[in-house]
Amino acid sequence: MVVTKEEVQALYKAHILPENNNPYHFEAKDNASTSLDAYNPMCGDKFQLHLNVKDDTFDTVHFHGFGCAISKASTSILLRKIEGISKVDAIALCEKFLKNLTEDNQVDEFDKELNTLIALKHFDGRIDCIKLPWEALLAHLMKG
Amino acid sequence: MLKNTKTYFPIFKKYPDLVYLDSAATTQRPKLVIDAINQFNSFENANIHRGVYDLSNSATKNFELAREKVAKYLGSTNPKTIAFTSGTTNSINIVASSFLRPRLNKDDNVVITLLDHHANFIPWQMLAKEKEAEFRVVPIDKNGNLDLTVLEKSLDQKTKFLSLNHISNSLGTTTDIGEIIALAHKKNIPVMIDAAQSIAYYDLDIHQLDYDFLAFSGHKMFGPFGIGVLYVAEKWMKNITPYNYGGGIIKDVTIEDTTFSDFPFNIEAGTPNISGVMGLSSAIDFIHKFDKKEMIQHISDLVNYCTDQLISIDKVKIIGNPENRSGIISFVVDGIHPHDVASFLNQDNIAVRAGMHCTQPLLAAMNTSATVRVSFSIYNERKEVDQLKNSLVELIKFWS
């Protein structure tokens, strides 16, 4: 499925640009309890996720770096979703989100923001931008 | 300006609205080349060198005629200077491992430039590391030009090899390779030219330029993917040893040992890309339909026009301002990531590339981590530049 230019513009205008222009906790916090890179060497997008974890739960989380509007918005949305939830719940969320993102049909319902990201998978060639922080965080959490 | 060149390319018949500005990644394929490959696959298919039947004999003959044609394309009368490889990357790696590896010692150095593609960067970097030799990367000025005096200073008695591209695939810088080769030869340093971006349009006559090694890819000169060329000067042919073992490269095999054929046959182990060679051969025929000066003129007109149009857009910044620019321009749009720019241009049927273009150290030196790149070929037209401009203006308005 290819989306029309008007649809893409509407998605950008309503969700991606606001998130890109006012990203959540966009700040380098080098003293966080965990830091990891979400890096795509194919395009050079690179964000550092700074995560403070207390009792296996994400306390405050920040990110910083450089990337396209979609990867930045995706990272920003991801951080807002995991703040205050446990690592186990974060793993489940990442897995469920990535499954719906990569399979042809979306089977689970999410909130408006995540639905928007999933809708953008039809914007040809940009699925890696959406995936970037989710895959990086999941890989990090699965390492234990 | 060249006229009606789009008609040679079936893709523009299928997509008349396509604005293809990514020829530096791969050029479109003319019908002549597609037909030549189809002709071979449909009616002439047989493996070479090993058969004694008509089809095999004729495939072998055409394969070797193609070698002759490629040699002639470079001004060489000796087809044995030409080896078929899978592409530029493969050709460069062969020279690194078959020619330079045995000659490079601890504390020697290998020189390349900051303008080089990763394909002409990493093979030398890795070899230098392995040999504890120095890997020297000649810097560029802020406009993206090589300074020949700086380059000359980088060449010393310990320099065993110089490799550089003719045209930068990122900034579009065209380098005076003739002068550089002469400089290096004065110090007895062999030179390899990465001609991936120039082979289609520039005259790279061996008698004028005197390079020792030359690499290029079929798919950037209107030919197919998966076929490339390595030219080796006669005086170095005996120094190229096999890097990949198998059938077709041997003189004699016993249980005790193997002796090998001479270059170029000693690096063409296994069944080569025969239909690719047929395609490459017809790509050269296609190029011969045009006058090279006219092709360069056509592309240069487009690139100058495009530069002017881009400069006129507020928020667009061109990366690099080389003295001699080929058909390539890299730029950034203030506040909009190159990927977003490319995605929105795609919505208007404009095909451009966004990213690092396999030149991460170069972009780092230009203080950017990604650019939008447009590149022109003989089928592009001024009105496509206008479309690019209009789309960019619309995008910038939308974004703000």
Ligand SMILES: Cc1ncc(COP(=O)(O)O)c(C=O)c1O
């Ligand atoms: C200057 C330059 N060198 C080398 C290469 C690698 O060519 P290939 O991928 O065909 O091996 C390219 C391709 O982008 C290039 O532009």
